[in-house]
Amino acid sequence: MYWQTQFDSHIAAGLGERAALLYGDKQLSYSQLQKAIQTRKVLLLAKIAPGQVCALALQPTFSSVITYLASMDAGIPLLLLDGQQTESVNEQLMTAYRVTWLLDVADGDDREIATNMQGVRHDLSLLLSTSGSTGAPKAVMLSRKNIISNAKSISEYLPMRTDDIAITCLPLHYSYGLSILNSHLWLGACILLSDESMLSRAFWQQVTDFKVTVLSGVPFSYQMLKNLRIERMNLPSLRYLTQAGGKLPSTLVSHFTALAKDKAWQLYLMYGQTEATARIAYLPPEHLASDGDCIGKAIPGGRLYLKDELGALITRPGIAGELFYQGDNVMLGYASNYLDLLGDSYCQELATGDIAELTTSGLYRICGRKRRFIKVRGKRLSLDHIESLLETAQGGNVWALGKDEALQLVYDQADDMQRLADFAVQYLGLHPSLFKLQHIAELPRLSNGKPDYQTLSTIMENQ
Incomplete structure (x- = not known):
């Protein structure tokens, strides 16, 4: 058990009656969420054999999030599906990984797809697809250790507090969006579940009504925030912003650095890959003005380093090489089909595919993409x-x-x-x-x- 043990700690610390999840006009406290996970876990284990792969289109709803957390505690490996993806692509993925059950089709109702009694590797927790809308299936295999270690690390380097309220403004099947959910629940903070777009008035009404304290987004999100003139909005509860999912254009870095200073917000630029569960590096806000083009330094518990084309370590600043990463959040490996789920190999280091250099300030800067x-x-x-x-x-x-x-x-x-x-x-x-x-x-x-x-x-x- 992972989440239930952590929620025990939250309850012991006096957070049992504090809201863990908000959705519409309803809320689940940590005590209620813990009980819901236990109930769902019992139901899942009654019909799903150990190691059988299930699929879930993880949505920002109580039942969907409970199913995700209960599956993780029950040791049921989940393939997370993109609910916006075409049915044929999702069916292709489910066939490739021999999914036995499609979970939470509608508010907790599950649908059996196939019978397969052979279990996959015991440490597999999540399959996150990286194949996009076309091409052969390819997924990142993540363990519970990967997920928990990254959630802990994120909750350490970000200025997160137990009274924070984050909103789901990114898809939960996406590693960045999922990491927001994981890190806040791990810390004992609150998640406002929303499927509204940043472009909708309803989204900003929720941000205001529920006193959201943190906003997160990819570069496209920040372009929208600029176009929406977020500086004109009345957001007294907002404390900090996080960005990942690609390099933020220099013009937006400058714009939001100045805005954050004016509004007394903190802005965290982050770098990650699904292969490392979510986060790999972050740029502390105090470096934004001088090193806004850098990805920063490794997250707590991780290690960044560079190698040249011959595989030798690069230790001097200003010399470009491929960026590598080591940490407990590095994936088990890739899976293109069901047979790949039966192995026992481990990824010892992550070759990011990015070309980077170390600056004299001790920060890393991305110079380009090795395969681009x-x-x-x-x-x-x-x-x-x-x-x-x-x-x-x-x-x-x-x-x-x-x-x-x-x-x-x-x-x-x-x-x-x-x-x-x-x-x-x-x-x-x-x-x-x-x-x-x-x-x-x-x-x-x-x-x-x-x-x-x-x-x-x-x-x-x-x-």
Whole structure:
């Protein structure tokens, strides 16, 4: 047992009657949540054999969150599904991992899908899909140790308090959104369950009515917050902001650094990957003004380091290499099918795939993506670096993709075409035959707000 043991500690500390979950006009205290988990756990174990894989489209509702927590305590491995994903994609995932039960189809009702008595590895707790909307199934395997260690670490480095109230403004099947739920419950704070968009008035009414103290988001969320002019809102309870899910454009870093200072908020820029459960590094607010382009330092209990192309450690500042991470939150490994769930191997270190350097301040800065490079006429181009350069030069979003000898720049503002052409010719030194520009009014995004490069690539191939 994990959550029930932790909730025992909360109750012993006098938090038993404090709200753990809020939903609409209802609430569950920690004492009530603990009892609900125990009841749900008994029901699940009565019909699900040990080690059988189940699926859950984790939603911001009491029953869904209780099912998630009870499954974890019961040792039932869960495949978390994206409720916004197409039914065919989710069915493909459930088939690949031989899911036996689809849980909480409607307020606690479960549906048996298949009978499979063979259990998977005993330490598997979660499967988080990384395959996106297309492509073969691929999931990150996480253990309870991964989940709990990351929740503990996050609750240590963020200025979290037991009287905090966070709101679910990110999907719970997404590792970042899930980490918000896990870390607040682990600490003994409160989660306001909401499926409202940041763009809706209902969302901000909830933030105000329930006195939400922390907001979290990906880069796209922060662009929305800027467009909504959050500085004009009356949010007296808000204490701090967190950001992860990709590099925040420098213009937004500057904007929210100044805003946070003016409003007496704290802004935490964070770096993570699903392969490390959620968080890997964070930038303390005091470094924002001088090192706002850095991911910061390793989370408590973790270790960051760099390797060159030959695998040798890089210890001197200013030398780029691939970023590696070690910690108890590093995944068990990847799974593409059911057979991958039967092994007993462990991932000893995480090769992030990001190119980074250590600064003289002892912080890490991402320079590019190892697997997001193309070569054009012998010139090595970082697609991430190109996007970074265009962040301040363009009025809208510009995403770079392509393959060797063919750079593709996709943009959402119709009047950006000439500026992008000039950039490719004059700055990158490319002949017009070596790049392609494409206007798409609404760029495809994943449900977590990140660019959906797979879908975008398919669109470009069909042009």
